[in-house]
Amino acid sequence: MSLKWISVLLLLQLSCYFSSGSCGKVLVWPTEYSHWINIKTILDELVQRGHEVTVLTSSASILVNPNESSAIKYEIFPASILKDDFKDLIRKMLDMWICNSPRDTFWTHFSQMQEILWKFSDCIQKFCEGAVLNRKLMTKLQESRFDVILADAIGPCGELLAELLKIPLVYSLRFSPGYAFEKQSGGLSFPPSYVPIILSELSDQMTFMERVKNMIYVLYFDFWFQTFNEKSWDQFYSEVLGRPTTLSELRGKAQIWLIRTYWDFEYPRPLLPNFEFVGGLHCKPANPLPKVLWRFAGKKPDKLGPNTRLYEWIPQNDLLGHPKTKAFITHGGTNGIYEAIHHGIPMVGIPLFADQPDNLAHMKAKGVAVSLDFHTLSSTDLLNALRMVINNSSYKENAMRLSRIHHDQPIKPLDRAVFWIEFVMRHKGAKHLRPASHDLTWFQYHSLDVIGFLLACVAAAVFVTTQCCLFCYRKFAKTGKKEKKE
Amino acid sequence: MSLKWISVLLLLQLSCYFSSGSCGKVLVWPTEYSHWINIKTILDELVQRGHEVTVLTSSASILVNPNESSAIKYEIFPASILKDDFKDLIRKMLDMWICNSPRDTFWTHFSQMQEILWKFSDCIQKFCEGAVLNRKLMTKLQESRFDVILADAIGPCGELLAELLKIPLVYSLRFSPGYAFEKQSGGLSFPPSYVPIILSELSDQMTFMERVKNMIYVLYFDFWFQTFNEKSWDQFYSEVLGRPTTLSELRGKAQIWLIRTYWDFEYPRPLLPNFEFVGGLHCKPANPLPKVLWRFAGKKPDKLGPNTRLYEWIPQNDLLGHPKTKAFITHGGTNGIYEAIHHGIPMVGIPLFADQPDNLAHMKAKGVAVSLDFHTLSSTDLLNALRMVINNSSYKENAMRLSRIHHDQPIKPLDRAVFWIEFVMRHKGAKHLRPASHDLTWFQYHSLDVIGFLLACVAAAVFVTTQCCLFCYRKFAKTGKKEKKE
Numbered sequence: 001m002s003l004k005w006i007s008v009l010l011l012l013q014l015s016c017y018f019s020s021g022s023c024g025k026v027l028v029w030p031t032e033y034s035h036w037i038n039i040k041t042i043l044d045e046l047v048q049r050g051h052e053v054t055v056l057t058s059s060a061s062i063l064v065n066p067n068e069s070s071a072i073k074y075e076i077f078p079a080s081i082l083k084d085d086f087k088d089l090i091r092k093m094l095d096m097w098i099c100n101s102p103r104d105t106f107w108t109h110f111s112q113m114q115e116i117l118w119k120f121s122d123c124i125q126k127f128c129e130g131a132v133l134n135r136k137l138m139t140k141l142q143e144s145r146f147d148v149i150l151a152d153a154i155g156p157c158g159e160l161l162a163e164l165l166k167i168p169l170v171y172s173l174r175f176s177p178g179y180a181f182e183k184q185s186g187g188l189s190f191p192p193s194y195v196p197i198i199l200s201e202l203s204d205q206m207t208f209m210e211r212v213k214n215m216i217y218v219l220y221f222d223f224w225f226q227t228f229n230e231k232s233w234d235q236f237y238s239e240v241l242g243r244p245t246t247l248s249e250l251r252g253k254a255q256i257w258l259i260r261t262y263w264d265f266e267y268p269r270p271l272l273p274n275f276e277f278v279g280g281l282h283c284k285p286a287n288p289l290p291k292v293l294w295r296f297a298g299k300k301p302d303k304l305g306p307n308t309r310l311y312e313w314i315p316q317n318d319l320l321g322h323p324k325t326k327a328f329i330t331h332g333g334t335n336g337i338y339e340a341i342h343h344g345i346p347m348v349g350i351p352l353f354a355d356q357p358d359n360l361a362h363m364k365a366k367g368v369a370v371s372l373d374f375h376t377l378s379s380t381d382l383l384n385a386l387r388m389v390i391n392n393s394s395y396k397e398n399a400m401r402l403s404r405i406h407h408d409q410p411i412k413p414l415d416r417a418v419f420w421i422e423f424v425m426r427h428k429g430a431k432h433l434r435p436a437s438h439d440l441t442w443f444q445y446h447s448l449d450v451i452g453f454l455l456a457c458v459a460a461a462v463f464v465t466t467q468c469c470l471f472c473y474r475k476f477a478k479t480g481k482k483e484k485k486e
Numbered sequence: 487m488s489l490k491w492i493s494v495l496l497l498l499q500l501s502c503y504f505s506s507g508s509c510g511k512v513l514v515w516p517t518e519y520s521h522w523i524n525i526k527t528i529l530d531e532l533v534q535r536g537h538e539v540t541v542l543t544s545s546a547s548i549l550v551n552p553n554e555s556s557a558i559k560y561e562i563f564p565a566s567i568l569k570d571d572f573k574d575l576i577r578k579m580l581d582m583w584i585c586n587s588p589r590d591t592f593w594t595h596f597s598q599m600q601e602i603l604w605k606f607s608d609c610i611q612k613f614c615e616g617a618v619l620n621r622k623l624m625t626k627l628q629e630s631r632f633d634v635i636l637a638d639a640i641g642p643c644g645e646l647l648a649e650l651l652k653i654p655l656v657y658s659l660r661f662s663p664g665y666a667f668e669k670q671s672g673g674l675s676f677p678p679s680y681v682p683i684i685l686s687e688l689s690d691q692m693t694f695m696e697r698v699k700n701m702i703y704v705l706y707f708d709f710w711f712q713t714f715n716e717k718s719w720d721q722f723y724s725e726v727l728g729r730p731t732t733l734s735e736l737r738g739k740a741q742i743w744l745i746r747t748y749w750d751f752e753y754p755r756p757l758l759p760n761f762e763f764v765g766g767l768h769c770k771p772a773n774p775l776p777k778v779l780w781r782f783a784g785k786k787p788d789k790l791g792p793n794t795r796l797y798e799w800i801p802q803n804d805l806l807g808h809p810k811t812k813a814f815i816t817h818g819g820t821n822g823i824y825e826a827i828h829h830g831i832p833m834v835g836i837p838l839f840a841d842q843p844d845n846l847a848h849m850k851a852k853g854v855a856v857s858l859d860f861h862t863l864s865s866t867d868l869l870n871a872l873r874m875v876i877n878n879s880s881y882k883e884n885a886m887r888l889s890r891i892h893h894d895q896p897i898k899p900l901d902r903a904v905f906w907i908e909f910v911m912r913h914k915g916a917k918h919l920r921p922a923s924h925d926l927t928w929f930q931y932h933s934l935d936v937i938g939f940l941l942a943c944v945a946a947a948v949f950v951t952t953q954c955c956l957f958c959y960r961k962f963a964k965t966g967k968k969e970k971k972e
Contacts, residue, residue: 192933263759
């Protein structure tokens with residue numbers, strides 16, 4: 001009896017998604033840095049469950065590393081950009097973004113961001129060309145008969161590969177500027193009255209003027225801001241597929257969107273059945289630490305106190321999970337914030353770029369963090385902020401509340417993410433979760449044709465009634481006059 | 487090691503939601519008939535997990551039965567209506583609804599339905615009065631210190647009890663006519679372009695004229711149809727609480743909405759994080775059957791063939807799960823349809839009232855059922871329909887497809903339902919899932935104030951600019967004239 005139980009448990013752990021016991025083949029189109037760190041957790045779990053995972057990456061890739069010891073396979077194709085040039089470009093982009101003065105206006109800030117994203121887009125397009133125009137590679141991929149492609153939606157190409165290889169697509173996504181992808185391709189709606197637009201640093205409790213601000217942001221992002229040079233992508237995709245198409249259209253074919261946040265971090269807002277919020281899937285319990293630590297790779301400052309130690313690398317998660325950890329000084333990346341939520345640690349944020357200021361605005365609104373300005377920050381500010389989150393018990397209490405919410409889910413985010421990838425492999429998609437809005441044009445979606453038709457009907461009815469009344473009136477008036485004359 | 491595993495498993499099975507191991511107290515405000523059958527599955531599971539479940543029910547209750555052998559407690563209060571009178575009223579209501587001729591117009595049909603629902607509403611209000619105005623009962627309930635109240639949203643009073651007893655509220659709901667509760671109190675949106683309104687018998691693949699029809703239905707339900715005599719409820723609730731309130735407002739305080747459908751049955755549409763779709767939670771594997779069966783309580787017809795047997799009661803689920811079952815003739819109630827989906831059985835539907843025609847329209851659109859008209863049905867129609875779903879293999883294939891989708895969920899619907907009830911008990915609510923839209927008025931929610939303000943700004947800017955231009959023009963024109971004159 002007991003042996004049977006253990007076997008069942010082992011079987012559950014090891015068996016794959018097909019009833020026959022054979023496993024699936026997953027192709028991955030990743031994005032660099034923190035995006036890779038996050039998606040790799042999913043890949044490791046897929047491998048653990050016996051699936052074959054192949055990461056498609058260019059010779060210029062930075063963090064996507066085929067040399068590490070892992071059962072993940074890497075398919076490396078030559079890129080027209082050198083690794084050092086790519087690194088250099090990313091560094092320049094980040095410098096530009098980070099050095100963006102806080103006194104910059106909204107317009108300057110976002111137009112600069114648009115410029116940065118377009119440069120990034122050009123780079124990714126070159127990588128994409130390197131992959132899909134490489135006949136040998138494409139033949140090899142075709143022959144490999146993958147069951148699903150997992151792609152980070154922020155770096156295009158995954159949707160084109162899915163189309164070319166005729167396999168279902170699953171996205172991983174933190175966010176797109178102005179929620180453009182989630183709206184246009186995913187079909188989500190974001191009512192501007194209570195859903196603060198991403199990057200706005202607003203909360204869901206908005207004053208009237210904040211709602212005005214949010215509406216202006218929404219209009220700006222909807223009608224002005226373009227995350228990528230979409231025209232160039234549309235043209236490229238149409239050429240490759242030999243029929244007119246758009247990046248947005250192909251993106252809309254994704255079966256499942258795995259969003260890298262959850263309602264501990266997000267403000268509740270409308271979603272669709274094919275969106276899963278799997279924030280914090282990379283979090284795990286902490287391993288014990290020997291002592292207090294400080295990661296710093298530069299020259300040791302002269303004034304450093306004896307209770308501060310410098311290390312070139314530290315296990316952030318283990319440090320956050322250490323019982324003596326009182327606060328987390330962070331740049332506010334989503335991965336780091338989730339590790340702090342996981343372990344219930346209050347934060348002092350010094351956001352640098354991208355979603356970091358907005359992430360910390362979320363944590364501030366939830367009473368878990370103090371956010372400082374990188375450009376004007378003094379040592380006193382940092383000290384005060386640290387004292388605040390350590391001594392004011394509400395920060396710790398709120399952090400523990402978020403932590404409890406985060407841990408109290410019917411199934412863990414990583415298991416949910418893997419479940420839906422396996423579901424797509426088992427069923428060759430997740431069509432039952434796909435809203436029919438994808439088959440409508442924008443004016444049909446907003447019922448503009450129906451409203452127009454109904455208004456026309458009402459107008460016609462009013463017109464006919466008025467004409468009838470007028471006709472009757474004239475007739476009777478005439479008869480009246482005639483009668484009078486007689 | 488093996489013993490440890492078994493202990494862990496047993497502990498998981500038996501331990502309750504508090505870390506201390508003590509269990510929760512659940513108060514239940516149920517609705518009769520199929521609603522009770524469905525919610526009772528949840529109650530049995532809660533009891534199984536060690537919680538204390540108390541069902542609050544009137545002396546006139548029909549199916550809510552304290553005599554059965556179960557660990558569920560029943561708190562019965564005297565009602566101003568007799569059981570037989572209540573039964574009689576329900577019978578008359580159903581007769582009226584069922585005998586509603588298919589040739590009736592849309593308006594007649596729905597105004598008759600409104601009349602029926604108002605009568606039902608009056609009845610429920612009397613029960614509600616019987617409970618909340620009963621001081622002794624209310625004191626007893628106060629002293630019992632319940633952790634959560636589980637109520638069927640279709641029969642009001644649960645939200646008032648939650649307010650009086652100051653405990654969080656969880657709803658179970660199949661639907662409200664026109665999705666009124668889900669919209670007004672839950673904050674869900676139902677875009678009329680691709681979400682067919684409940685009872686419309688439309689699918690999510692609508693032609694232009696069907697979308698026009700859907701829009702008219704939506705407008706009708708939004709502005710004309712009232713599920714209950716809301717004014718009477720608003721007044722009653724305000725009197726009891728001693729402050730102005732509405733049924734809709736109190737309903738909006740529900741922490742979690744457990745909707746009794748899922749995406750195997752529904753068309754994908756927007757939802758909110760505090761809505762869980764737990765359709766089919768009552769389904770279970772079939773027990774073996776001895777022979778073919780037929781449930782019939784009336785006089786045995788003379789012409790009955792020797793291969794048809796009559797029984798007064800049969801275990802429907804076991805019958806549907808029998809390997810030789812080829813088709814299911816059903817009135818189209820949601821519970822029965824889910825049992826057919828669970829076992830992958832095609833259906834011949836003869837819908838009678840309420841959501842039954844719409845349920846079968848769903849099953850027809852998904853290729854799983856043939857629907858017949860109860861009013862015009864001949865024996866040949868029934869035979870042809872049966873032949874169709876048995877001999878045309880697509881019906882069985884589609885039924886099996888729905889069944890696979892139904893079974894392939896990260897966690898079972900019943901476990902999900904119970905998880906969220908326990909979550910609400912553990913955290914005294916589920917505030918992190920509650921959208922901020924609840925704090926907005928309807929015009930704020932639709933951003934009408936913001937749009938008005940922005941339009942006023944634009945108008946003011948245009949006006950000022952025009953005035954400036956005019957002023958300049960006049961000035962220069964005058965100067966020009968003067969110069970000419972000189």
